[in-house]
Amino acid sequence: MTSTTEQVAGLDDLAATTLLRFATAGSVDDGKSTLVGRLLHDSKSVLTDQMEAVEAVSAQRGQDAPDLALLTDGLRAEREQGITIDVAYRYFATARRRFILADTPGHVQYTRNMVTGASTADLAVVLVDARNGVIEQTRRHAAVAALLRVPHVVLAVNKMDLVGYQESVFAAIAEEFTAYAARLGVSEVTAIPISALAGDNVVEPSAHMDWYGGPTVLEHLENVPVSHEAAGSPARFPVQYVIRPQTPEHPDYRGYAGQIAVGSFHVHQEVTVQPSGRTTTVTGIERLGEDVDVAWAPQSVTLHLAGHLDVSRGDLIAPTACVPAVTQDIAATVCHVADRPLAPGARVLVKHATRTVKAIVREIPSRLTLDDLSHDAAPGSLRANDIGQVVIRTAEPLPIDDYADSRRTGSFLIIDPADGTTLAAGMAGHAFAERAAEAPAEDGEGWDF
Amino acid sequence: MTSSTAVAEGVAGAWALSHLDALESEAVHIFREVAGEFEKPVILFSGGKDSIVMLHLALKAFAPAPVPFTLLHVDTGHNFPEVLEYRDRTVARHGLRLHVASVQDYIDAGKLRERPDGTRNPLQTVPLTEAIQQLKFDAVFGGGRRDEEKARAKERVFSLRDEFSQWDPRRQRPELWQLYNGRHAPGEHVRVFPLSNWTELDVWQYIAREGIELPEIYFAHQREVFQRNGMWLTAGEWGGPKENETPETRLIRYRTVGDMSCTGAVDSDATTLDAVIAEIAVSRLTERGATRADDKMSEAAMEDRKREGYF
Numbered sequence: 001m002t003s004t005t006e007q008v009a010g011l012d013d014l015a016a017t018t019l020l021r022f023a024t025a026g027s028v029d030d031g032k033s034t035l036v037g038r039l040l041h042d043s044k045s046v047l048t049d050q051m052e053a054v055e056a057v058s059a060q061r062g063q064d065a066p067d068l069a070l071l072t073d074g075l076r077a078e079r080e081q082g083i084t085i086d087v088a089y090r091y092f093a094t095a096r097r098r099f100i101l102a103d104t105p106g107h108v109q110y111t112r113n114m115v116t117g118a119s120t121a122d123l124a125v126v127l128v129d130a131r132n133g134v135i136e137q138t139r140r141h142a143a144v145a146a147l148l149r150v151p152h153v154v155l156a157v158n159k160m161d162l163v164g165y166q167e168s169v170f171a172a173i174a175e176e177f178t179a180y181a182a183r184l185g186v187s188e189v190t191a192i193p194i195s196a197l198a199g200d201n202v203v204e205p206s207a208h209m210d211w212y213g214g215p216t217v218l219e220h221l222e223n224v225p226v227s228h229e230a231a232g233s234p235a236r237f238p239v240q241y242v243i244r245p246q247t248p249e250h251p252d253y254r255g256y257a258g259q260i261a262v263g264s265f266h267v268h269q270e271v272t273v274q275p276s277g278r279t280t281t282v283t284g285i286e287r288l289g290e291d292v293d294v295a296w297a298p299q300s301v302t303l304h305l306a307g308h309l310d311v312s313r314g315d316l317i318a319p320t321a322c323v324p325a326v327t328q329d330i331a332a333t334v335c336h337v338a339d340r341p342l343a344p345g346a347r348v349l350v351k352h353a354t355r356t357v358k359a360i361v362r363e364i365p366s367r368l369t370l371d372d373l374s375h376d377a378a379p380g381s382l383r384a385n386d387i388g389q390v391v392i393r394t395a396e397p398l399p400i401d402d403y404a405d406s407r408r409t410g411s412f413l414i415i416d417p418a419d420g421t422t423l424a425a426g427m428a429g430h431a432f433a434e435r436a437a438e439a440p441a442e443d444g445e446g447w448d449f
Numbered sequence: 450m451t452s453s454t455a456v457a458e459g460v461a462g463a464w465a466l467s468h469l470d471a472l473e474s475e476a477v478h479i480f481r482e483v484a485g486e487f488e489k490p491v492i493l494f495s496g497g498k499d500s501i502v503m504l505h506l507a508l509k510a511f512a513p514a515p516v517p518f519t520l521l522h523v524d525t526g527h528n529f530p531e532v533l534e535y536r537d538r539t540v541a542r543h544g545l546r547l548h549v550a551s552v553q554d555y556i557d558a559g560k561l562r563e564r565p566d567g568t569r570n571p572l573q574t575v576p577l578t579e580a581i582q583q584l585k586f587d588a589v590f591g592g593g594r595r596d597e598e599k600a601r602a603k604e605r606v607f608s609l610r611d612e613f614s615q616w617d618p619r620r621q622r623p624e625l626w627q628l629y630n631g632r633h634a635p636g637e638h639v640r641v642f643p644l645s646n647w648t649e650l651d652v653w654q655y656i657a658r659e660g661i662e663l664p665e666i667y668f669a670h671q672r673e674v675f676q677r678n679g680m681w682l683t684a685g686e687w688g689g690p691k692e693n694e695t696p697e698t699r700l701i702r703y704r705t706v707g708d709m710s711c712t713g714a715v716d717s718d719a720t721t722l723d724a725v726i727a728e729i730a731v732s733r734l735t736e737r738g739a740t741r742a743d744d745k746m747s748e749a750a751m752e753d754r755k756r757e758g759y760f
Binding site: 004089091093096115119225226244257258296297300349351353354413419 | 464
């Protein structure tokens, strides 16, 4: 069954869409499940059998209307307790784009869950209740989005139906949030007044808010640009695997397989391999079977290099003109994601790009408690959901970028060598951490990165 | 308060990958991570479309070298003959090594008992987990997709299983950036799902784009089927039709392939990839809702089976 050119041509409309990853964040009663349910339902992504199952369970429980939260709560314990325990991923599509939604729970364990969802997100939707405006939790969500450098932030001001669809209510919340986000370093916020329950401005434009001229949530999701790190940033290629067939047809083939993390590479480019620092030239690029002259993030490719270099998994290839510094001392901001604490002196593993090395936690100079946005200068240790600064000494040098410059090569995991538990999500960068350590903002409730 | 998307898209648009290229690149990355970090990985290969796409991606990820993994099939004894034939042909063509764990062998040895309803899908878990332990696989690729089922929506790309192959949804590692943590103790293993972020439609679009051959039962054909629990099941030695069930010949195709006792056919006249894609694009039923009897056993059927070690 080989597809003909004619068949493929007929599929263009479906196949040419792009992919957007986004995360939602909201407090328990902000209506996040309703928003997610509404997006799925109104974009016709909920199929009949799924809806029938939801209706049956809702009726069995004596509820009048189908509970859209049942669409997203997939586990026994979640249904029993009526809460969302863990990040789940949802999929839907429109004619323009395919979406991967990281549906992150809004309660107790929110920080590590939102960090998980935000780490791969191109966009974060922060939901607020129009009646309550910007609350502590809203600021936490904005802070996590800023910390993780999610490129786009949407403020969805929900429950506009409960404030009479008043423009003044929306404008005040949007202004307060945008100002707060700007202090966190978020340069672009798109604020949208919605009612997830009534369906205003989620998929369909609202008939109740003539004063709003912007996009609906879905329109914005369809139009926001993706993968803008690719252009302009210094290129990075972590070597994943060396392909050496050693077959009669390919006796001398030696290709370096990996996914371009940032930027682009081209044939004839002069590159340097870290940590050895040796310089060579790209002699060929294969993009999964096709020879190409140029390739860019996040394409998976195989590079060919001139000469006989010793290059293996864990090495990093970068343009000679812009090589990352190699260091054994990493200062970083981390989000602690495990239940067991992390203390100075801990012997850990650091997984950065394709390399895992032994390391020791030297210092934990400060902790930022997102609950009240306070700053603790001598925390002793980090516990679950804490965000803090750490100083780590690694056993081998790592070519690590500032997270501010590259989410892909500035991030790392801290792993417990005893049982492999992921302890913390790390974001490298002195400047990042130092700015966070500055004195609390003038009103005493905020902090800057 | 609008964003400047029009201007920005002009800049970023040229660099954006199509969704199929993005999914392909991500899946290849996952295969190469496993090859780089594990001692003895294996691909679960059933001859169904998801495992066929997995194998295709693995072939691309390591070309021109051979795929550095073996294959494992859990044969229920009630598989479609067309699919087994496809499986063996594919293994031979690519010079791969196939392990088969047989449910029938377990029944014959008295280690498993046939269920009263004749369904063998739930019986696969024991041969699967024992094969993993005996052959000492430390990474097991599965074709599961998060869009299939709401318990699967919670599954990680790298999913740690204990020495009993159990999945505990409350003790999953957070999945941060593209940094997959595959560390595990001896006896434990990691299930790996490179197609996690794919939907049924993506799989079909990719099959069409890449010109991948499939077993013919995925395309409309005449077949003798009978109705049970609202599904069209194929007649066969596995236990159907019963006396009160009437076989009839219909134009059907399969959306999934699995054990014959619980895999339902759908009425269809789609004989080409284009027609199949057009059909799925407008279908108002999920893949599993339309064709899998075992998922209907209880509201948490999939979660319960996954906890025990099912893939």
